[in-house]
Amino acid sequence: MSHLTQLKTFVEVYRCKNITKAAANLGMSQPAVTAHIQTMESVVGKALFERQARGVKPTPTAHDLALQVSSHIDILEQKITSIRARSEAVFGTLNIAGPAEYISFVSGPQIANLLQAGNINVVLHIGNKINIFDALLNDTADIAIAASTPDPAIFDYLVLDKEQLWLVMNRLEGREIQDRKITAELLSTYNVVTYDQDLPLVRQYFDRVFNASCNSNVIAICPDIRAIAHIIRSGIGYSVLPDYLCRDLIKAGELIQLGSVGPENNIYLVWKKGALKHPRIAFAKDVISAFANINYLSN
Template identity: 80%
Template sequence: MSYLTQLKTFVEVYRCKNITKAAANLGLSQPSVTSHIQAMESVVGKSLFERKARGVTPTAAAHDLALQVSGHIDILEQKIMSIRARSDAAHGTVNIAGPAEYISSVSGPQIANLLQSGNVNLVLHIGNKVRIFDALQSGTADIAIAASAPDPALFDSLVLDKEKLILVMNRLHGREIKDSTITADLLSSYNVVAYDEELPLIRQYFEAVFNAKCHSNVIAICPDIRAISNIIRSGIGYSVLPDYLCRDQIKAGELVQLGPEGPENIIYLVWNKGALKHPRIAFAKDVISAFANINYFAN
C-alpha cells in the first residue's frame, strides 16, 4: 500500500497543529484527515498527536516522522506544480507497458496523477520483460516500467523504485521448518512455483542468499506473480516474491517468510532514445518519476 496521501496529510496536520485547519488547506473532510492520521499511526505503531481542546500536539514520534518526510513531501509538491505548469503542452494518448504485478499493486498513484495532471489518455500494455521491451522498440508503447535492466544502447532510463525479494512458503510446511536453518539443500525437498522455466526471482535469491542453485521440483509455472502468491497461500510449495505482493499475507499468517530478506531488485522507468522530444512522453516521464520509490518508502 502507498502512504503518500496519508503522509501529506500528516505533514499538514503537524504544521497546522489543528485538524480542522489542515482539512481546509487540503480540501478534505475532517473525518478523512482523521482517517489518514490513524492510518499513519497504525504504520508507525505509535500515537502521533495528542488531542487537545483546541487542536493537537505532536508526540515525539510525530517530530521524528516529520523530520524524515516533510522535506520529501515538499519536493514532491514542487515537482507536481512544475509538471502541471507544463501540462497544457501535453495531450493525446500515452501508451505505457509494464509488469502486471507492479502496475496493479504499486503504480496507482503514479497513474492517477498522470491522468489528473494533464490532458492525456492512457493505455496500459501488460507483459513480461520481453513483451515490455518489444513494445517500446516497436512503438506500441511510449514509455515502460520494467523490473529488468534495459539495454543502454537502445533505451534511456531512470531508477523508479526498488523491491525486496522474499522467500515465502505455504503456512503448513512453512511452520514446520521456520525455526530450522534455511538452506538450499533443505528447500530441495519441497516443491517450488516459478514465474518461468528460468526461475528468475528464485535464481536471484538463491545465488545471493545461499550461493547455490535451486534444485526443487518445479511443480507449476505461472507467468503472473500475483497468481503465484495465491497458489502458495492455498497450500502449494514455496516461491520468491516481491515484498509488496507478500508483505500483508506474511503479517496475516497466510504465508510464512523463510530465511533472510533477499536482494533488492531495481524497477526502471524506460523510454526510447530521443522519445522525450514528444511533449506527452516527456510529461508522462516527469509525472511518473515524481512518484518514484513508492514501494521502497512503504518499507
C-alpha cells in the same frame, strides 16, 4: 513595480553586447529595447552600458546585476516555456507498458497522478520483459516500467523504485520449518512454484543468499507472479516473490516468510532515446518519477 520584462531585456543585451542583435533575439524594436535599458538604469541609479562604435560595453554595475539575476531569469524562462508547452501539447492518449504485478500493486498513485495532472488518457500494456521492451521499440508504448535493466544503447531510463525478494512458503509447511536454519538443502525437499523453467526470482535468491542452485521439484509453472502467491497460499510449496506482492499475505499469516531477506531489484522508468522531445512523453516521465520509490519507502 515588477521589472521582470526589463530585466529579461537587460540580460539579453548584456549577453549580446549589442542592442540591435538583442532586439532581434527578443522580437522587439530597437527603441523598445533602449527604453527597457533606460528603465533599469533609472531603477539601479547607475549606467549599465557604455555605447561604442560597435555595440555596447557593460559597466561594473551591469556585471554585478547580471551575476545576480541572469540565472534566475533563465530558470523563469524555462519554467514558463515548459508550462506553455505542456498546456498546449499535453493531450491525447499515453501508452504505458509494464509488468502486471507492479502495475497492479504499486503503480496506482503514479498513474492517478498522471491522469490528474494533464489532459490525457492512459492505455496500459501488460507483459513480460520481452513484451515491454518490444512495445517501446515498435512504438506501441510511449514509456514503460520495467523490472529488468534496459539496454543503454537503445533506451534512456531512471530508477523508479526498488523491490526486495522474499522467500515465502505456504503456512502449513512454513510453520514446521520457520524456526530452523533455512538452507538450499532443506528447501530441496519441498516443491517450488516458479514463473518459468529458468526459475528467475528463485535462482536469483539462491545465488545471492545460499550461493547454491535450487534443486527443488518444480511442481507448477505460472507466468503471472500474482497467481504464484495465491497458489502457494492455497497450500502448495514455496517460491521467491517481490516484497510488495506478499507483504500483506505475510502479515495476515497466510504466507510464511523464511530465511534471510533477498537481494534488491531496481524498477526502471524507460523510454526510447530521443523520445523526450515529445512533450507528452516528457510530461509523463516527470509526473511518474515524482512518485518514485513508493514500494521502497513502504518497507
